[in-house]
Amino acid sequence: MMKSIVLTLLPLALTAKEFPEKFHAAPKPLSRDAKVSEWPRVFGPNDNCTSPEEPLLKKFPETGLKPVFELARGESYASPILAAGKLLHFHAVKSAETLDCHHPENGKRLWTFSYPIKYRDRYGFSSGPRSSPVVHKGKIYLIGVTAKLHCLDLDSGKVIWQRDLKTELSIPQYFFGYGPNPMIHGDLLILNTGGKEKESSGSSVIGVCLKTGKTVWTHEDTWGASYASPVMAKLHGKDVALVIAAGESKPTHGGLLLLDPKTGQLHCRFPWRADIYESVLASTPLALPNNKIFISDCYQKGGVLLQIDEKFQPKTIWTERYFGMHMMTPQLIDGHLYGFAGRNIPDTQFKGINLMTGKITWEDDMRWRENNRVTGLFRGSFLQCGKRTFALGEDGSFAELSLTPEKPEILQRTRFFYARETWTPPVIHRGLLYIVQNTLGFDESSRRLICYDMRAEQ
Numbered sequence: 001m002m003k004s005i006v007l008t009l010l011p012l013a014l015t016a017k018e019f020p021e022k023f024h025a026a027p028k029p030l031s032r033d034a035k036v037s038e039w040p041r042v043f044g045p046n047d048n049c050t051s052p053e054e055p056l057l058k059k060f061p062e063t064g065l066k067p068v069f070e071l072a073r074g075e076s077y078a079s080p081i082l083a084a085g086k087l088l089h090f091h092a093v094k095s096a097e098t099l100d101c102h103h104p105e106n107g108k109r110l111w112t113f114s115y116p117i118k119y120r121d122r123y124g125f126s127s128g129p130r131s132s133p134v135v136h137k138g139k140i141y142l143i144g145v146t147a148k149l150h151c152l153d154l155d156s157g158k159v160i161w162q163r164d165l166k167t168e169l170s171i172p173q174y175f176f177g178y179g180p181n182p183m184i185h186g187d188l189l190i191l192n193t194g195g196k197e198k199e200s201s202g203s204s205v206i207g208v209c210l211k212t213g214k215t216v217w218t219h220e221d222t223w224g225a226s227y228a229s230p231v232m233a234k235l236h237g238k239d240v241a242l243v244i245a246a247g248e249s250k251p252t253h254g255g256l257l258l259l260d261p262k263t264g265q266l267h268c269r270f271p272w273r274a275d276i277y278e279s280v281l282a283s284t285p286l287a288l289p290n291n292k293i294f295i296s297d298c299y300q301k302g303g304v305l306l307q308i309d310e311k312f313q314p315k316t317i318w319t320e321r322y323f324g325m326h327m328m329t330p331q332l333i334d335g336h337l338y339g340f341a342g343r344n345i346p347d348t349q350f351k352g353i354n355l356m357t358g359k360i361t362w363e364d365d366m367r368w369r370e371n372n373r374v375t376g377l378f379r380g381s382f383l384q385c386g387k388r389t390f391a392l393g394e395d396g397s398f399a400e401l402s403l404t405p406e407k408p409e410i411l412q413r414t415r416f417f418y419a420r421e422t423w424t425p426p427v428i429h430r431g432l433l434y435i436v437q438n439t440l441g442f443d444e445s446s447r448r449l450i451c452y453d454m455r456a457e458q
Contacts, residue, residue, distance in 0.1 A: 021107045024067040027432060027453040031055060032457075035386075036430045040083040042181045047231045048286060049329050050384040053428045055456035060400075060414045065452040068432065069107030073447040074098065075128030077421075077438055079277050080449060082429040083135040084154055086110070089449055090142065092117065092128030097144040099133065101157060104132045104429060107451065111157040117146050119177055126421070126438060130179035130227065133187075138212070141189055145177035149191075151213060161213035169195030169203050174225060174248050175280055181229040185239065185261040188216060194225030194247050205230075205243050205257065207264055210269065217264035223247060223254050226281040227327070231263065233287035235308050242285040242293060246273055254281055256295050258312055267312035274300030283325040288332060288355070292317070298326040305358060318358025323351055327423060328381045331389065331403075336361065338382075338403050345378045345394070350408060370397075370415070381425040392426045395419060396437065412438040416450065418442035431455035 030036070035052045037045050044051050045439075054097065057065075076091035087104040088095070094316035098114040121127045127145070134141045139160065140152040147166040152245060167170055171193055180192040188207040196202025204221035208214065224247020233240050241261040246254030254273035259266055272295055273281060279299040279399040286294040288305075293314075296303035302321035306314040323341050326348075330339030335355050342348030350366040353359065367376030377393035389401045399413035433452040440446060 007267075015402070021069065021071055021102075021109060023069045023107055027066075027068050027105060028455040029458065030431055031456055032458065034431060038083040038135075039081060039427050039429050040135040041081065042079045042134075042229055043231075043284065043329060044427070047229075047284070048384075049331070049382045049425055052386060053427050053430065053431065054386040054388075056385055056388065056428075056431060056454045057456055063115060064414050064416070065398075065433070065454065067122055068105065068451040068453055070450040071100070071102065071107055071449045073436060073438070073446075073449050075126040076425055076436075077126055078129045079132040079424050080427050080434040080436065081133045081135055082136065082427065082434070085433070086135075086154060088133045088135070088140065090129050090131075090144075092126075092145070097129055099140070099142060099146070099152070099157070101154075104433065104451075110236045111277065113150075113152060113157040113159075115148065115150075117144060117148070119145050119173075121176060122173075122405050123176065125176060125224045127177075130177065131181045134182050134184060136210070136392075141182050141184070141210075143178065143182055143191065145179075147171050147178040147193070149208075149213070151210070163213055165191075165193055165195070169193050169206075170224070171195045172248060173276065176227065177341075178225065179227040180225055183212070183230040183232065183241070185232055185241065187211065188261065190230055190241055190243075190261060192225045192230055192243050192245055193315050194223070194245065204245050205241075205259060205264065207261070211389070219257070219259055219264040219266060221245065221257070221266075221269075222249075223257070223269070224249070226254060228282050229284045230297075231285055231287060233285075233293065235291050235312060236310050240267065240308075240312065242287065244281045244283075244285060246281040250277055251275065252277060252279060256293070256306075256314070257287060258308070259290050268314055269293075270306065270314045272304060273297055276300060282327040284329055286332070286337075294330070296324040296330075296341075298324040298341070300380075303341075303353075320353060320360065323360060326379050328379060331382050331384055333384075333389070333403055334405075335406050336403075338408075340377065340380050342379065348379050350377060350380075352403065352405060352408070354405070362407055364408050366408065366410075375418075379423070381423070381427060385428060389457055390426065392422060392435065394422045396422050398435075398443070416452075417445050418444065428454065
């Protein structure tokens with residue numbers, strides 16, 4: 001385990017000038033009849049980018065959504081996390097992975113925790129964390145790009161326990177560093193670690209005691225860590241962990257693991273990965289009604305719908321080569337799946353598919369001309385609030401959509417900024433929308449986390 005840590009309320013390595021907190025204006029009061037929910041993990045309370053939050057602002061202002069505050073952002077793809085009256089912002093600043101805790105409605109910093117890292121992305125992408133914090137019963141569980149794992153007290157940021165999993169388990173750097181998010185089940189933290197990838201097998205998935213940080217069970221497998229998040233599914237009345245495992249290998253291997261979350265016992269392995277060395281699996285499994293699971297690969301395989309039987313064995317219902325997600329989570333609406341399918345911007349299309357038949361019902365480039373440039377949603381991400389569907393485009397656009405089996409329609413849209421790699425999904429909490437800009441903008445804007453007022457008019 002690690003022997004040293006840096007914990008300060010006002011870290012000496014960062015000055016107020018280098019790390020500004022900009023307050024714009026207070027948000028509108030929250031409606032008395034508002035439905036609200038915390039956002040305690042990367043894809044929200046339901047692990048599928050959906051939230052019960054309503055009512056929300058009906059019409060976007062012509063001048064854009066009203067910003068409440070913004071925070072400077074280091075290198076990161078991690079999502080903002082909101083729980084127990086706290087906003088958690090995880091990023092890398094000056095070669096230190098840093099978790100900042102803020103007030104969620106005014107941006108005031110409450111505490112800061114950081115530790116040094118040595119990591120440089122070999123493909124030139126962000127050298128900060130990919131994984132997001134998870135909050136559970138007053139504790140934060142945090143794992144960074146070099147697989148340093150911490151349990152912190154939510155109120156103070158003090159370290160409860162810590163582990164250096166990269167060193168302990170011989171976890172490789174992989175293509176883009178360590179990436180999958182942790183998952184909590186009962187009194188265990190479940191992680192797709194993928195250790196010892198160069199050997200015949202390694203600790204592909206582990207279950208860790210929430211209280212002590214000690215490993216309770218290990219699933220040994222040749223499949224390594226992916227960039228998709230493990231999630232829980234209720235299959236035939238039983239909790240089952242869905243883990244997409246992959247790693248860096250020649251020949252390539254990977255796919256879906258179904259595990260007993262209490263013991264790590266393997267129910268089944270379903271191979272599903274492109275035969276391409278520089279490929280990753282980054283789209284989180286989607287648990288669907290009637291013991292079904294959807295997984296996808298954007299490089300070569302596409303999407304597959306699985307039926308899981310009472311012995312927890314998978315049967316393929318359909319496959320569709322051209323319905324493979326790169327990193328986003330598709331949405332199920334009225335018997336159809338909707339998602340941004342494709343590997344890169346040029347070949348990405350917004351598509352709808354009939355869940356029962358696997359037939360693509362429509363596809364749309366979802367692009368338009370704006371300020372003398374062609375823009376669009378590209379490899380966007382969803383936010384489903386009640387019956388309303390929103391999408392964040394990967395260069396900073398934001399739209400409300402109407403999705404039916406017949407066609408998609410943009411009901412309204414606005415723009416937050418012009419910047420590449422806007423891959424972190426939007427987050428909603430108590431009527432406030434949290435958006436992160438991961439790169440410097442075409443409009444000369446800086447990396448930042450921005451809170452917007454989406455509360456309904458009174």
